[in-house]
Every structure is written in C-alpha cells, then in structure tokens.
Amino acid sequence: MADSQRSTPLLDELKEGPWPSFVTQIEEMADEGKESCGQLLELLERSYNEKIGHWKHGGIVGVMGYGGGVIGRYSDVQDEYPAIAHFHTIRVNQPQGWFYTSDSLRTICDIWDRHGSGLTNMHGSTGDIILLGTTTDELEPTFAELTQNDFDLGGSGSDMRTPSCCVGPARCEWACYDTLALTQELTMHWQDELHRPAFPYKFKIKNSGCANDCVASIARADLSIIGTWRDQIRIDQDEVRACAENGMNIERDICGNCPTKCIEWDGNEMTIDDSNCVKCMHCINAMPKALRPGTDTGACILLGAKAPIVEGAQLSSVIVPFMKIEEPYDELKDLIERIWDFWGEHGKNRERVGELMQRVGLGNFLEEIEVEPVPQMVAYPRDNPYVFYEEYYEEDDEEDDEE
Amino acid sequence: MAVSVDEVADAMYDLVAEYQGKKKFKASDLTKAMIEKFGGEVDKKFCKLAIRQLMDSGRCVYTYFGGSFIEVPHEEGAAGGS
Ligand code: SF4
Ligand code: SF4
Numbered sequence: 001m002a003d004s005q006r007s008t009p010l011l012d013e014l015k016e017g018p019w020p021s022f023v024t025q026i027e028e029m030a031d032e033g034k035e036s037c038g039q040l041l042e043l044l045e046r047s048y049n050e051k052i053g054h055w056k057h058g059g060i061v062g063v064m065g066y067g068g069g070v071i072g073r074y075s076d077v078q079d080e081y082p083a084i085a086h087f088h089t090i091r092v093n094q095p096q097g098w099f100y101t102s103d104s105l106r107t108i109c110d111i112w113d114r115h116g117s118g119l120t121n122m123h124g125s126t127g128d129i130i131l132l133g134t135t136t137d138e139l140e141p142t143f144a145e146l147t148q149n150d151f152d153l154g155g156s157g158s159d160m161r162t163p164s165c166c167v168g169p170a171r172c173e174w175a176c177y178d179t180l181a182l183t184q185e186l187t188m189h190w191q192d193e194l195h196r197p198a199f200p201y202k203f204k205i206k207n208s209g210c211a212n213d214c215v216a217s218i219a220r221a222d223l224s225i226i227g228t229w230r231d232q233i234r235i236d237q238d239e240v241r242a243c244a245e246n247g248m249n250i251e252r253d254i255c256g257n258c259p260t261k262c263i264e265w266d267g268n269e270m271t272i273d274d275s276n277c278v279k280c281m282h283c284i285n286a287m288p289k290a291l292r293p294g295t296d297t298g299a300c301i302l303l304g305a306k307a308p309i310v311e312g313a314q315l316s317s318v319i320v321p322f323m324k325i326e327e328p329y330d331e332l333k334d335l336i337e338r339i340w341d342f343w344g345e346h347g348k349n350r351e352r353v354g355e356l357m358q359r360v361g362l363g364n365f366l367e368e369i370e371v372e373p374v375p376q377m378v379a380y381p382r383d384n385p386y387v388f389y390e391e392y393y394e395e396d397d398e399e400d401d402e403e
Numbered sequence: 404m405a406v407s408v409d410e411v412a413d414a415m416y417d418l419v420a421e422y423q424g425k426k427k428f429k430a431s432d433l434t435k436a437m438i439e440k441f442g443g444e445v446d447k448k449f450c451k452l453a454i455r456q457l458m459d460s461g462r463c464v465y466t467y468f469g470g471s472f473i474e475v476p477h478e479e480g481a482a483g484g485s
Contacts (some may be wrong), residue, residue: 056465067465157471197471198430
C-alpha cells in the first residue's frame, strides 16, 4: 500500500521527535513494496487505538532439529491483515563482540530481503541479530541460506541463550580475560544446550572484561562472568602527578569517590591499599594513563540476575570471587554444569536459576553446587544470613550436651 | 550399554505420541521417564543423544507455550487465526 493511502495519525506522532523513529524505517520498507510492513503499521495503529495487542506468541515454529532461534508470532486478525498472518522473529547468533565486515552485513540483509520483511533489530537484548517478521514457509529457506553463509540460529525458549560479550581485548585495554575467546568456546561447547531446549527456563551467559560491565551482565544474565584481578593496581606515579598538574582534584575526585576509601594521595605520590580495593574500576576509569588493572587477572562469577517477572528485578550474586579464565576453561564449565544439574532437577517450569536460589536459600544452593561460602558473597552487612556454619553449631551443641 | 540410542528415541516418541493432546513433555520429563524405564542402562547424557536423534529425524518438534516442549508435529492452532 502506498504511503498516501495509509492513515496512521498516532504513529505519525512518533516521527516528530529529534530521534530516528522505527515508524519511519517501517514506512520506508512498506514504500519499497513490502506489503507486510504496510500492514504491520496499520495493525499497530489499530492496537494503539484499541489498546489491545493482536499478536499470539509461541506455538510450533522452528527449523528441523532445533528448538531455539525462532519466536513464533501469529496475528489474531489474519483475515484483515493477511500479509502478516505470521510474522515470526528469527534470532541469528551474533559474532563475538559484534564485529562484522560490511560484506557480512550485506549478506544477512539480502537474505532477509528475500525471505522476510527486511526489518532487523541490531541487536536484541540477548545479543543476537534479530530478523523481524516472516512466514512459517520461509523459515527453512532462510535457515538454509544463513548456514550456507556460516551463520547459525541463536537461542530462545528454555535453553542456553546465545552467550554474548563486550569487545574485550579486541579493542579495550582493561579486559582482564579474553571475553571473545570464552564466548566462542562456550557457544561451541554447548551447541546442544543452545539449540535443543532442556532447561526449566532460559539461561543467559554474558561476559564482561572488567567491572565496567559494558554488556550489563550483572543485571541481565543468569550467569555473569566479570573480569577482575587479585594483585595490585599498576600505578604510574609520573602520570598521577601529571593529572594533578593538569588540574585534577585527586583528593576529592579519586580518593573521595573510592567506595572503600583505600587510596591515599600526599600531593606527590599515590598509594593504594589493594587488600581493601573492591576492583570497582572508578579510579582506573578516571585516570586511564596513570592507573591500570593488575596483571594476575581472571573473573568474578555471579549468578541469578533477571528482569522483573515474579519477584521483581534481581542483580546477580557472587558465587566465585575469583577464577582464572584460561583455556580449556574446565573449572568454569564444571561449575556451570553443576548449576544446570541442580536447576534441572529441582527447578519448576519457568523458574529462573536466581529464583530457585532464593527459594531454596543460597546456603543450600551453594552446598548442592559444591561451592564453599566465602565473605565476598555477603552483599550487605548482616543482610545475608545464608552462611550457616554447621560444624561450629555441632561443636557448640556437643559442648552443651556435655554440660 | 545394552540399550541403543534408537531404542530410547523410539520409547520417547511412543510416550509423546500416546499423550499427544493430553500432556506436554519437556526434555527433562522425557529424560526422567527413560531413566525410570531403562534403569541404570541410560543416563542424562545418553537421553540427550536420544532427544537429538528424535528431533533430527523430524518425528517430533519443539513447541513453545511459556516453556519449551517436545510434541508430535500437528496443525498449529494459532496458525489458523482467531
Ligand atoms: S567491560 Fe571493561 S573490558 Fe569490556 S569493553 Fe567495557 S571497559 Fe572494556
Ligand atoms: S578500583 Fe575502586 S575500590 Fe579499587 S582503589 Fe580504585 S576506586 Fe578504590
């Protein structure tokens, strides 16, 4: 349908701000002859008017052998909008760190122009390339062309979602481990878990190279692997003095904003009490030439974040304060498999691992996954009563009995 | 192991087909049922191979209804509209 025949006054308002508008993009595709995009706009306008969504989610859609990577969307007003009776989403596993050649982007877009609406979303919250809108008949041909060009589908449903990571050592000097290599390895190692849903619910892994956490793993991943170090922050005293000479108020802006107040500056030399540093990255971010992470690097492993569903938003909790992240990553893989085993055995349908952790109590959970409680797991003083030192209670009880 | 992957995949298929329309099975339900049926002859890893065989053969498909299930292919209700 040509632009002149379409009447979408509510959507038109969304084009008025100074920012790019998704409405403009969909209109462009509609005007290029994609009938599905024109009907998509009309249906959205109708939904805004009626305040009712017209999409049904899920059902049978997928490609042969896979249970993830396609999200079924069916309209409940198919007779009126036949071009979008089906408007399925395809998730494509993104390259680590989202690096593309212009050629590979063109390849994906050409495939999608041939088989779908031509609309994409770079990238979805899981990290995948999102291809928006196609019919059931086009799923297998799209998949065939994607795989011919070395792309594969990502995760969806109750599976391991496509692992994602920050750009890490490819572009960032603060990466405390190789986020790209780890993400590639976990993706390839758990192909079955990625493509064949077998968990109680989704499981997201996100890898950040340092506590700046550019992929927001602490808030958005069931398992957050966040780079850190366990030796000393490297200090270049000449560069520290240069910062002071250039007007930086080190006492106020660096020492004063350190969360554990473990930095001292005497006007000539900076000292850091590394035993009290919580590796928050504040000082390093503020003085990138003068300060750098240590050299004994690895990652902190956290578990259980999720967006608000039943209990509200939840950040992930530390389960291993420091782990070396080196090939073949066996320690990490073993830990993840122990978590999956316990969750698979005891998790209810649609229960995220963080919710299971809350339900059984972190103490019991740690025992089941064979992780020792340590002080770094305590998020707030006197607020985490999950560390239960049974052996001490037993000794006390025996003493009581003797008395 | 005396029992083969194909036999376990067949047993999984029979179970899914028998309850089609009455009960939906998750991969973990099928695994538990097979461990119960075949005893010590199968474990979780073995069942994973059987599920892969079952899905790759096209005899079963994955469906999503608030969680992922394994079913015999059938006409999708939602595909037909309202
Ligand atoms: S998370 Fe850290 S290492 Fe990764 S890109 Fe951001 S600042 Fe760099
Ligand atoms: S990294 Fe954070 S906690 Fe450590 S010294 Fe710098 S500001 Fe303080």
